[in-house]
Amino acid sequence: MTPNELSEALSAALASAVADGTLALPADAVPASVHVERPRQREHGDWATNVALQLAKKAGVAPRVLAEDLAQRLAAHPGIKSVDIAGPGFLNITLDAAAAGELARTILAQGATYGNNDSEAGTRINLEFVSANPTGPIHIGGVRWAAVGDSLARVLQASGAVVEREYYFNDHGAQIDRFARSLLARAKGQDAPEDGYGGQYISDIAEAVIADAIAAGDPDPRTLPDDEAQEVFRARGVERMFDEIRAALHDFGVDFDVYFHEDSLHESGAVERAVQRLREGGHVFEADGATWLRTTDFGDDKDRVIIKSDGEAAYIAGDIAYYLDKRERGFDDVIIMLGADHHGYVSRMMAVCAAFGDEPGKNLQILIGQMVNLVKDGQPVRMSKRAGTVVTLEDLVDAVGVDAARYSLARSSTDSSIDLDLDLLSKATNENPVFYVQYAHARTANVARNAEAHGVSRFREDGSEAFDPSLLTHETESILLGALTEFPRVVGQAAELREPHRVARYLEALAGDYHSWYHECRVTPLGDEEVTDVHRTRLWLNDATRQVLANGLGLLGVSAPERM
Structure with a gap:
């Protein structure tokens, strides 16, 4: 029984109580979906709800009176083993083994889509x-956003959103002149x-x-007057730098749907149109x-x-035009990810959002990420783009690989600064979270593979399913089934809160539950022991866990290796 099925059973019990007059509520006050969650203490059952206290x-x-009535109605529902009442009216629900074990079949039936939600x-x-x-390689702060942003896009898409990944190409302003x-x-x-x-x-x-200029038949830019030479280096240098950035991101598993040029806002008149729109709203003086x-x-x-x-135009004018451009392209929500040095940017852009008649925090959402510190041999790795000691995306990947880099950057809340221990991330030990x-x-x-070698299959020789979930006792x-059940909720919560690190932390807990199960429950028989439906059914559970781990790693853009 999945959480959704249990939620529906609770709603049905409430509707039944209203229909027979036990519960004095209008029919439209019965929630279509009742929230259930895993109890913190395992002995309290598989699921818990406070719906009796709410209604x-x-x-x-009294809440406990309502809880007692709901408990009686739920106890008769197929798949529910027991319903206990705790405190003032909490319901603790325990499923029977067969109902809980059915989840393994559900996961394998849904495959790569298990965890998706609407x-x-x-x-x-x-x-x-x-x-x-585009004035230098992507430094470690930008690499964090590459990992987190792409993971967030995947999580949002798994939750039903249409997501367009966009890169704002800052090719307008003083930094390009300096470059x-x-x-x-x-x-x-x-x-x-x-x-x-x-x-x-x-x-x-x-x-x-x-070399590019000479190959194209143009003069060596060093032979040109400085002002002309500078324009050649501006155009070709920015293009070359951006090509390197795009290639590095692609190798990191991050590609964008749109590369938006800041300069186009000024050349197209978008800035003037945005200012005029605000002027018409009475917000300009x-x-x-x-x-202003x-x-x-x-x-x-x-x-x-x-x-x-x-x-x-002041710098904020481009930001104003850019936000309006996105909204006019039909996006409901505009999410912008920025570094900690942009914290002061939030209030002014939320004001811009409101001035356009939009809802701050909804139509415009700004996520601020904290610093990333690299540590090697117990010492901090210093960086400075202008001093030439910048730690780049390529440096990090060369040191620990794409998987370890992406996972380690995406597994922590962006609200917190993080220290990446390059020595730890290079180790093939359980201390390394991505390895784990x-x-x-x-x-x-x-x-x-071992199961196949020992003649254990999820199907019998006649092709029928060898699956008896009541044997998963x-x-x-x-515990493992309970963890697998949580995956869709975790994905939905990660999308709602814009926090993909929740997926990583879930995977680490799931991996721990799997390792514990692996040491206690055998899938293959020992010695001359015969293959039974216990072995076959456990293979279903093993393969369901494999699917969920792969799905979760996929949301983080991390590979799911078959061998290590």
Whole structure:
């Protein structure tokens, strides 16, 4: 029996109590879905609900009286072994072994779709993440967003949302000028400008720009006047840098549906249109020769200049136009992932959202991620893009591999800074969380191979299912089935809260439950022992666990190896 089936049984019991007059509630007050959850203490049963406490006051009865009535009605339901009442009216429900064990068949029938839910169904979401400036390789902070953002997209899609992954290509502004001047200086054998960029990658790109220009039949940019040469290095250098960024992300398993160019907002007139829209709403005013947005009306700490006194658009003007552009493209929710240094950006953009008549926190959601610190040999690994000691995406992957990098970055809440121990992530031990989960999956595959070698199959020779869920009676089997039942709820909650790390933490707990079961319950017979339906049914449970581990790892963009 799945949580949804139990929820439906509870709703049916409530409806029955209303129909026979036991419960004085209008029929439309009976919830279509009753929330059930796993008790914290295993001895309290398989599932618990506080629905009696929620409805008792409306019905004019004591919660425990309502709970007792519901317990009697539920006890007669097929698949429910017992219903106990705790405290003022909590219901603790225990399923019989067969009802609980049926989940193994359900998981294998649903396959790769088990865990999918409809909590975000009908929602179109624009998810913007990484969006690193094309002035250097992606550093470790951006790598965290690559792992978390792509995992969040997968979780949202598994929950029914239509998700478009978007990369905001910052090709407009002073940082691009500094980048171009840095390339030109390095090409001429000079030191980088004081406010420029350093590092070996600047030399590599400068050399590539020169080679590209000559290969295209254009003059060596070093022979051009500085202003012309700088434009060549700007155009070709940014393109070359962005190609490297896109290739690195692809190798990391992250691809985007849209690469949006910031410059297009200014060239297309989108900024002017957005400002005019806000002006028509009465939210724009002129002062000190500049154009301002009255964001204090919507909770910001001060009003914001959107067009400076020299007529140039302020940086926020592009952000305003970009948000409006996304909404006009038909997205219900706009999610933006940003680093900790953008914390002050939140209130002003929520004010912009409200000024357009949208709902802050719903139509616009901004997720702020904290710092990532790398540790090797017990010492912090330092980074500085301008000093040239940047730790890049490629550096991290070279050190620990794609799977360990993605998993370790996605397994922690973005609200917390994290320390990645490169030595630990390189170890094939249970201390390494990604190894621990992947090893559980590889173990399920090994059990399946051994089962086949010993003549244990999920099907009998006549092709019929050799599955008797009532045989799954060992305590570790009950615990493992309970964990497997939780997967759809965890995925839905991860989507609702925008927290894909919940999937990783779930997988680690599931792996632990599986390892415990593996040590207690054999799938293959010992010695001359005959193969029985106990062995065959346990193979169903083993393979169901394998499926859920693979599904969960897939949501994190991490492989599920068959052997380790």
